[in-house]
Amino acid sequence: MPGAERRPRVLLLTGSPLDGVEGSDVRLAADVLESLPDVDFVWFSPRPGRHPTPAPPARGRPVRIVSRNGAPHPAGRVQAVLAGAVFARRVDLVHAFLTVGRGFPAFSWLRPLLLGRRPVVHTVPGVMDTRFLARGRPLGTTVALSESMARRMRAAEFGDVRVIPPMIALDEWPYLPRPEGYPAVLFSGHHDPHGGAEESIDAAAEARRAGSDFRLVLAMRGRPGQDTEALNEALRERAGAAGLVDVEVRGYVEDMHALLASVQVLLFPPTGLGGKADVPFTVLQALASGRPAILSDLPQFADFGPAVLRAPAGDPRRTGQQLAWLLDQPRSWDMLAERGRALAEDHFGPERFAARYAALYRELLA
Structure with missing residues (x-):
């Protein structure tokens, strides 16, 4: 300079x-x-x-x-x-x-x-x-x-x-092996309209009806002025009404590394970003860690290319089908995990x- x-x-x-x-x-x-x-x-x-x-x-x-x-x-x-x-x-x-x-x-x-x-x-x-x-x-x-x-x-x-x-700091977010045992699926985001939490519940219900068995984890971050306890309870009620019994709704997660290590898939299907980052940092953390991601087909997410799966925004049936397929295809899971890490290294x-x-x-x- x-x-x-x-x-x-x-x-x-x-x-x-x-x-x-x-x-x-x-x-x-x-x-x-x-x-x-x-x-x-x-x-x-x-x-x-x-x-x-x-x-x-x-x-x-x-x-x-x-x-x-x-x-x-x-x-x-x-x-x-x-x-x-x-x-x-x-x-x-x-x-x-x-x-x-x-x-x-x-x-x-x-x-x-x-x-x-x-x-x-x-x-x-x-x-x-x-x-x-x-x-x-x-x-x-x-x-x-x-x-x-x-x-x-x-x-x-x-x-x-x-x-x-x-x-994304690659040394801070190392590639992780696929966790063993009962699979978990993660959504991480805010309590925003069309932010993806409700859509994740609906997609998970579709995947369960398709025969998949997993635990859904919702890591929710509140905004100033929000009643996060009431909003979290509303998500639990929605999950129960959709027939999901193994659902965990958390507040802000201090150790995101440990949470990503415990899940197999990141589910992030918002129908609108509402001013949030075009490239969500949670998605970058998941890809760097070797966690395949299923996103909605918002134009901003096109830069992720074939390193992620994308479903039409607001289509829980298609999103749930992709989730069920991914959980049942270990070779495809491995391929997407490697693609995600490579994209994080080359592009981010x-x-x-x-x-x-x-x-x-x-x-x-x-």
Whole structure:
């Protein structure tokens, strides 16, 4: 990167603290920070309070903002925008990690006032509604996670749109042998409308009717303001009504490594992403660990190619048939497990991720 005497300074602009509650924007920003050791980063951190937060990054300069338990809230986002407006004048480049949601169009039109004339990279974890794209404007060079989203953003006249898939730390997620004994099937996600939990229950019921015998595990993550206990109980009731008796509904899972080691298949059939990452990190973790995945056929998932099985979104019958077939075909299971690991290494590896962002930074800082 230019300037041997001084390393470039980059502001990581996220809607919540980098060492707060993990989301796709925070995960992507943290991966960029860890991947580029030759850059001095500035990032947001919650002020010390009563709620525990993850260990902060060991590098860069934290900027303190008030945040309830480190989770994204409107007040925290406003603070991040105001702090970003101040520090954008003190850095060489601004790297924003912002989902295109309801507030994005207004922010994008205020971009010259808020971020000044510094070059901007905008990594887009997801788009809540394509109508927000039409109302907004690019912040600078835009980075999409998938080819499908890049095409949508170019069609919305976002100009210079690059594709840099997220990364998975391969040494942290080693390839695991197929677990022995009674099979388990995992869904991991949020309590969001059309997020895939209900669809997983319906597909599992179809697989059971087709003769498969397995345990369904639902690892559910709540969002601020949700009554997660009531939502988890509603899922248990839905499973019971569908005739499923061996179902476990969990809350947030601290040790995802152990959970993936205990299951045979990841089932992730949302009918819409609603602003979540185009490339879900749970799917990357499963593929790197050698766990075949069955996904819905959303356009964003096309980048996984033949490394996964895909079924029509909202079609529990077809999804359940694929699940029953996969559990009954050990050779096909092995083939998909190997394909998934190979895809994680070739397409989502950390070296490729670091090289692409380093090249982009050099280009914009030249």
